[in-house]
Amino acid sequence: MTTTPATLIVVDDDPEIRELLADYLGRHGYRALVAEDAEALHRLLARETPELLIVDLMLPGDDGFTICRELRRDSEVPIIMLTASADETDRILGLELGADDYLGKPFNPRELLARIKAVLRRTRGPATPCPPAEARLVAFGDWRLDRMTRELVDRQGARCSLSGADFQLLQVFLEHPGRVLSREALFELTRGRPAPPLDRSIDVHVCRLRQRLGEDAQHSQLIRTVRGAGYVLTASVDVLS
Incomplete structure (x- = not known):
């Protein structure tokens, strides 16, 4: 039986990071879509139902905090926040706004992959009734x-x-x-x-x-x-x- 790959959306204004992650996650069995800012993300969300978002904190226009806050009004899609900031306050604020995990830049793609798997294990509902x-x-x-x-x-x-x-x-x-x-x-x-x-x-x-x-x-x-x-x-x- 063929398993449909989980759809992830990477939101980052750096084209190199978008390309790197789309390729890396694709090679590890995910369907990875990319967006450069909040506007592009909303266009994707109008036609896609992702299982997880990877959102950079510092974006042009609406930043990662704003995206997280707006999504949490009517969605529980898991969010991993990426941040180059060394300020722990930013990370705490992201969690308070509803992010499920965070990862500092620069990061090892293998660590991001491990965190994606961990978040999906926690957040995916059971496919069958509970025993x-x-x-x-x-x-x-x-x-x-x-x-x-x-x-x-x-x-x-x-x-x-x-x-x-x-x-x-x-x-x-x-x-x-x-x-x-x-x-x-x-x-x-x-x-x-x-x-x-x-x-x-x-x-x-x-x-x-x-x-x-x-x-x-x-x-x-x-x-x-x-x-x-x-x-x-x-x-x-x-x-x-």
Whole structure:
């Protein structure tokens, strides 16, 4: 049976990088499309449904932040952000706006490929219904999680869709209720690789997940901060179906 290659879109104003990545990703089984700016990206999105975007932070016109912000209004397509900036603030802001991962320039294409594979593993939904050991509906606190649709449902029935990164992080917490998980453990369990030294991106993702759960860092009851140790999901987890 022939498998349709995943469609990726590379958004970068450097033609050499676009050509390099299109060729490299194509040789590794992906259908790689390219865009030089936000306008070209939107033209592509009008006719294509990519499984992942690779977006340079510094673009003419609308920059990578703007693209990420606008896409997250109505799309959960995974985004890997490329940045030549050494400022960690830029990377944190990108994650807060909904990027799933980031990679500094210059980079090794093999590392980008590994990150693409890791993000797609986290964000692709199951092709078949969840087996009994992977129950579709689980309850915790005042919430239910539908693992098939990746939606949170509150007591009033209101639904909230989760991005791939938020869903994967919540999955890790639900698999380890009551257990304190260090930042390093959370990074490795969600990203599939060890955390870089001094990386604080997990804090950003936890903050964003708390917002989805209607909580803030200082008053979080579901995901509590354990000073000097990490984070813990305090609620019990029940399988519904």
